[in-house]
Each structure stands twice: as structure tokens, then as C-alpha cells.
Amino acid sequence: MSKQVFGPGANTFARVSLLAVALIAAIVIAIFFFSVRSPYTRVGAVTGVAIEQPVRFSHALHSGVINIDCRYCHLTAEYTAYGGIPDTHTCMSCHSQIATYSELLEPIRTSYANGTPVVWNKVHDIAEHVYFNHSIHVNKGVGCETCHGRVDQMPLVWRNNTMTMNWCLDCHQRPYQYLRPVEEVYTFGWQPEGDQNQLGMQLMAEYGIQVDGLSDCAVCHR
Numbered sequence: 685m686s687k688q689v690f691g692p693g694a695n696t697f698a699r700v701s702l703l704a705v706a707l708i709a710a711i712v713i714a715i716f717f718f719s720v721r722s723p724y725t726r727v728g729a730v731t732g733v734a735i736e737q738p739v740r741f742s743h744a745l746h747s748g749v750i751n752i753d754c755r756y757c758h759l760t761a762e763y764t765a766y767g768g769i770p771d772t773h774t775c776m777s778c779h780s781q782i783a784t785y786s787e788l789l790e791p792i793r794t795s796y797a798n799g800t801p802v803v804w805n806k807v808h809d810i811a812e813h814v815y816f817n818h819s820i821h822v823n824k825g826v827g828c829e830t831c832h833g834r835v836d837q838m839p840l841v842w843r844n845n846t847m848t849m850n851w852c853l854d855c856h857q858r859p860y861q862y863l864r865p866v867e868e869v870y871t872f873g874w875q876p877e878g879d880q881n882q883l884g885m886q887l888m889a890e891y892g893i894q895v896d897g898l899s900d901c902a903v904c905h906r
């Protein structure tokens with residue numbers, strides 16, 4: 685005599701709960717993919733919005749008009765992982781003589797006098813779990829412009845690219861679309877003379893760039 689362990693409704697209940705589990709899994713997966721792909725799920729990843737700063741430092745003026753080389757203030761990008769933000773001394777190398785009465789420069793003079801650094805707002809801020817390195821890109825022919833856009837025309841800096849994982853991978857899978865000669869890394873408005881893809885392939889061979897393995901998770905998540 686078999687005793688009924690499950691009631692007559694149990695089969696339907698099991699089916700419904702299986703369905704619910706599948707549905708929840710689908711939603712979780714969808715959220716995961718959306719969060720990796722969408723530039724809008726992280727506030728910092730919104731592009732094209734100028735970030736306010738404690739001092740209205742204009743790259744359009746300093747880089748575009750006065751034509752100061754990026755390396756005057758961001759030399760570390762060529763040698764280290766970081767772009768680096770200049771300290772007040774770098775500003776005062778000129779502004780102890782130039783525009784000395786400018787109200788806009790008051791926070792710089794105060795910082796210089798007190799030794800308290802100016803706290804700039806970050807424009808780019810990729811997650812802690814991602815490893816990024818400037819020098820490896822800059823020395824293999826990826827221009828500042830390729831990732832940051834026309835900084836030389838920005839009154840205040842904004843994000844030109846999402847800098848999400850898909851954006852990194854697009855180039856890691858086909859770098860030839862973007863490479864330029866190393867001498868042109870700091871040239872803004874650079875255009876290839878012939879076909880970009882052909883030039884890119886040539887440069888990949890010249891600089892020994894290997895696409896194999898460049899998209900492995902461990903490259904960026906160490």
C-alpha cells in the first residue's frame with residue numbers, strides 16, 4: 685500500500701517553481717550582461733558630460749591654444765600605469781608670472797602657499813578589479829586621442845569613451861583599426877595617410893603586438 689507523499693497538486697507546483705527558478709536565472713543573466721555592456725549602468729561611465737573642477741583649468745586653452753605638450757603635466761603616462769595629475773608647483777611654474785591676479789587661480793595660489801593639494805574631480809574611474817596600464821598602450825602606438833578624444837579642444841574634460849569592458853575588448857581583438865606610429869601618439873587630429881587597417885597590420889608586426897591571449901580574462905583581471 686503506497687502512501688501518497690505528494691498531494692495531487694504537487695506536480696503542478698513543481699513545474700511552476702522550476703519555471704520560476706529558470707525565470708530568475710534568466711533575469712540575473714540578463715542583468716549581468718546588461719551591466720557589462722551598457723555604458724549607463726555606472727554613473728562614471730556616462731560619456732560627453734564635462735566634469736566640474738575646483739579650478740576651471742582648460743585643456744582647450746593650455747593644450748589647444750598655448751600648445752603645451754601633454755607630457756609637461758602627464759609625463760608619467762609614458763613610463764607608468766598612471767596618467768598622473770600635476771601638482772600646484774607645475775601650475776605655478778607659469779602662474780607665478782602669468783595671470784597672477786586672476787581670481788580663477790586663487791585656489792592654486794592658496795594651495796601653493798599652504799602646501800595643501802587641490803583635489804581634482806576624477807573624470808575616469810574604472811573599477812578596482814580592473815588592471816589598466818598607460819605606458820604599455822602609449823609605447824605601442826595607441827594615441828591619447830584614441831582613448832580620450834580631443835582633449836585639446838575640451839574647456840573641461842569629459843569622458844570620450846565608455847571605458848567599459850566591451851570597449852577595451854573591441855580594440856584588444858582588432859587593434860589594427862586604431863594603431864598609429866608611436867611618434868604620433870601625442871598628435872591630435874592625426875589621420876592615416878593610406879588605409880588604416882593596412883597601416884595597423886604593419887605596425888602590429890613592427891611593434892610585436894600579439895592578439896592571441898590579449899582578451900584573456902587574466903590580462904585585465906589579475
Ligand code: HEC
Pocket residue numbers: 737741743746747752753754755756757758767769770804805806807808809828829832835836840841
Ligand atoms: C598644464 C598642465 C596640463 C597639460 C599640458 C595637460 N593636462 Fe591633462 N590635466 C591637467 C589637470 C590639472 C587635470 C585635472 C583636472 C581636469 O580633469 O581637468 C587634467 C586632467 C586630464 C584628464 C582627465 C583625468 C581624469 O580625471 O580622469 C585627461 C584624460 C587629460 N588630462 C589628458 C591630457 C592630454 C591628452 C593632454 C595633452 C593634449 C593634457 N592632458 C595636457 C593638466 C594638464
Ligand code: HEC
Pocket residue numbers: 739740741742745746750752770774775776777778779782783786787788789792
Ligand atoms: C607653460 C605655462 C603654463 C602652465 C604650466 C599653466 N598655465 Fe594656466 N595659463 C597659461 C597662460 C599663458 C594663460 C593665459 C593667460 C591670459 O590669458 O592672460 C593661462 C591661463 C590660465 C587660466 C585662466 C586665467 C584667467 O583668469 O583667464 C587658468 C584658470 C589657468 N591658466 C590654470 C592653470 C592651472 C590650474 C595650471 C596647472 C594645472 C596651469 N594653468 C598651468 C600658462 C600656463
Ligand code: HEC
Pocket residue numbers: 754758761762765766767768769808809810811816818821822826827828829830831832847869
Ligand atoms: C588605451 C586607452 C588609453 C590611452 C591610450 C590613454 N589613456 Fe589615459 N586613461 C585611460 C583609462 C582607462 C583611464 C582610467 C584609469 C583608471 O580609472 O584607473 C585613464 C586615465 C587617465 C588620467 C587620469 C589619471 C589616471 O591615471 O587615472 C590621465 C591624466 C590620463 N589618462 C592621461 C592620458 C594621456 C596624457 C595619454 C596619452 C599619453 C593617455 N591618457 C592615453 C585610457 C587611456
Ligand code: HEC
Pocket residue numbers: 810814815816817820821824826830831847848851852853855856859862892893894895898903904
Ligand atoms: C585602442 C586600442 C586599445 C584599447 C582601447 C585598450 N587596449 Fe589594452 N592594449 C592594446 C595594445 C595594442 C596592447 C599591447 C599588446 C602587446 O604588446 O602585444 C594592450 C595591452 C594591454 C595590457 C597588457 C597586456 C599584457 O599582456 O601585459 C593590459 C593589461 C591592457 N591592455 C588593458 C586594457 C584595458 C583594461 C583597457 C580598457 C580600459 C584597454 N586595455 C583598452 C590596445 C588597446
Ligand code: HEC
Pocket residue numbers: 719720726729809810811814847848849852853856898899900901902903904905
Ligand atoms: C581588455 C581588458 C579586459 C578583459 C580581457 C576582460 N575584462 Fe572584464 N572588465 C574590464 C573592464 C574595463 C570592466 C569594467 C570596469 C568598469 O566599468 O569600471 C570589466 C568588468 C568585468 C566584470 C564586472 C561587470 C561590471 O559591470 O563591472 C566582470 C564580471 C568581468 N569583467 C569578467 C570578465 C571575464 C569573465 C573575462 C574573460 C572572458 C574578462 N572580464 C575579460 C576589462 C576586461
